[in-house]
Each structure stands twice: as structure tokens, then as C-alpha cells.
Amino acid sequence: NPKPQTVSKEIVDQVQKMIDDNPVFVATKSYCPYCKETLKTLFDVMKVPVGDALVLQLDTMDDGNEIQVALKQLNGQSTVPSIYIGQEFIGGNSDLQKLYASGELKNKLQKVVRI
Numbered sequence: 001n002p003k004p005q006t007v008s009k010e011i012v013d014q015v016q017k018m019i020d021d022n023p024v025f026v027a028t029k030s031y032c033p034y035c036k037e038t039l040k041t042l043f044d045v046m047k048v049p050v051g052d053a054l055v056l057q058l059d060t061m062d063d064g065n066e067i068q069v070a071l072k073q074l075n076g077q078s079t080v081p082s083i084y085i086g087q088e089f090i091g092g093n094s095d096l097q098k099l100y101a102s103g104e105l106k107n108k109l110q111k112v113v114r115i
């Protein structure tokens with residue numbers, strides 16, 4: 001499945017809907033160490049309920065490349081993890097870890113999930 005350079009508005013809208021429908025949204029890849037660290041922070045450390053999050057593993061999905069390009073079109077970032085909390089684009093793992101270190105991550109999560 002080659003990576004397209006742009007995707008249709010329909011696909012971008014579908015990805016936006018996944019972001020809109022979930023308090024926490026994370027696009028990952030199975031082999032990505034930054035993604036593993038992000039998932040550890042969100043689910044093991046912060047105890048985000050799994051039912052409140054949509055975690056996509058793009059490299060094991062038929063339409064993973066399209067979704068990655070759609071995310072780039074939505075937020076300008078082409079790497080994973082691509083993280084949203086309460087529909088706010090957070091960035092990647094380094095951005096998440098900065099929020100964690102400052103205590104701001106807890107504030108953001110508490111506005112959208114029960115932790």
C-alpha cells in the first residue's frame with residue numbers, strides 16, 4: 001500500500017470524526033518506541049480508561065497510510081504518535097511528555113475523562 005501525497009476530503013472528514021468521537025485519540029505504529037512511551041504514559045501512568053480512547057495502529061491497517069496523510073492535512077505533523085486530547089491536537093510523544101512534566105497533562109485529561 002503506497003503512501004498517497006494527499007487524500008480526499010471524505011477521508012479527512014472520516015479521520016476528523018474519529019477525533020471528534022473520542023476523548024483521547026492516538027495514531028501509532030506497532031514498532032514505534034515513542035508510541036509505546038505515549039501509551040504507557042496515558043494508560044499505565046495517567047490511567048486513562050481504555051474505553052475513552054481510540055488508539056489506531058496505522059502500520060497494521062489497510063487504510064493506515066491514508067489516515068497518516070489525512071492527519072498531516074489536519075495538523076501538519078507526519079510522524080506518529082499523533083495525539084489528541086478533547087479534540088485538541090497535542091503533537092507527538094515529546095509534546096506529551098512536556099505536558100506530563102509540567103502537570104498540564106493531568107489538567108487536560110481531567111476535563112475529558114474520569115481519572
Ligand SMILES: N[C@@H](CCC(=O)N[C@@H](CS)C(=O)NCC(=O)O)C(=O)O
Pocket residue numbers: 029031032033034035078079080081091092093094095
Ligand atoms: N519527536 C517525535 C518523534 C516521532 C517519530 O520519529 N516517529 C517515527 C516512528 S518511531 C515516525 O513517525 N516516522 C515516520 C513514519 O513512520 O511515517 C515524537 O516525540 O513523537
